Amino acid sequence: MFRWGILAGAFASCTATMAVAQTTTRPTDPVFVRAQALVSDGNGVAGRALIDSVLAATHPSARLYPEALFWRATLASNAADAESDYKHLVVDYPLAPQAEDALLRLAQLELARGDRDGALTHLQRIPRDYPRSKSLARASYWTARVLFEKNDIPNACAANANALSRAGADEIELRNQIQYQGQRCPTPAVSVASLKPPTGDPAPPATTRSSTATASPVTLPTAGGSVGKEVKSVDSVPARVISPTPATSPTPVPSPSSPVVKRVEASVPVETIPKTAAAAPAGSKYSVQVAAYNHKPDASKLASSLVKRGYAARVDGDTVPFRVRIGRYSTAGEAEKALAKIKAKHMTGFVVRAPER
DSSP: OHHHHHHHHHHHHHHHHTHHHHTOOSOOOHHHHHHHHHHHTTOHHHHHHHHHHHHHHSOTTSTHHHHHHHHHHHTOSSHHHHHHHHHHHHHHOTTSTTHHHHHHHHHHHHHHHTOHHHHHHHHHHHHHHOTTOTTHHHHHHHHHHHHHHTTOHHHHHHHHHHHHHHSOTTOHHHHHHHHHHGGGSOOOOOOBOOOOOOTTOSSOOOOOBOTTOOOOOOOOOOTTOOTTEEEEOTTSOEEEEOOOOOTTSOOOOOOTTSOOOOOOOTTSOOOOOOSSOSSOOTTEEEEEEEEEESSHHHHHHHHHHHHHTTOOEEEEOSSSSEEEEEEEESSHHHHHHHHHHHHHTTOOOEEEEEEOO
């Protein structure tokens, strides 16, 4: 229990350092921005004291009070204090703009504790109680993450797809995280169009493969081959391939009401799409991204702080968003190992491809 308290407390503190940058798009009162900056600079006592003074001077019925509760929880020094304020906010101020984000943070704390079902309970309340919430995409992303941990792959992939459909075009970092997580979903199976030949047509038309298929090349039977032969693709999904019309058979002329069918010649190779890229494209490597900011000085400040702690951190990008990334790795596997070490230091992040400089 004590060990979890340390882990979750560090998790909440790390989340706090990136709260303005990646979670909320609502305007924040300057006093809380200053408190967050103090905590990020290592002066947590002063930052939290500033928020305590706001709470002491604010009536509980004032609009500022639930916002102050939210920020006191976000900048709390331990998980127990954070959880207490988040719950206070959700229960006593359910209509406050910060309530939906408080539910999301409670879910993250439950996940840090290892309580996946508890995390799902909080996450499922967001679309139910706040159907117009701006946090729906993020809630779906975290729902998918919990379901992946529960090994519920079908529902996890559905939640991840829902997250991607809800994420705004300006939520670049969130979309990157969703797409990266989506790599755990199975690739689409081979799909075959089923068309009936016109009445009296002595030879059924050949079918074409969907352009989204990701299987390895499938050799079509040559003229004279058996019709309706079962062929196995790489992902073990049987694809029914119908041989083209033998050379001795007359080519039917479709009637005006018949569908126009494009035949596939056996001599034409089937185009393949790789299931996943084994390595980064030329001129790029892998990195671990830990934050993104709308203002470059904020990104530079975090990168400098990480460099002082021994990380090979840098700021990528000449335009918004300015991404804070750590390391350059030749393969995704090396980057994943680095990410595991970073998470062991109570930081969050995800693997991305980064151009070489």
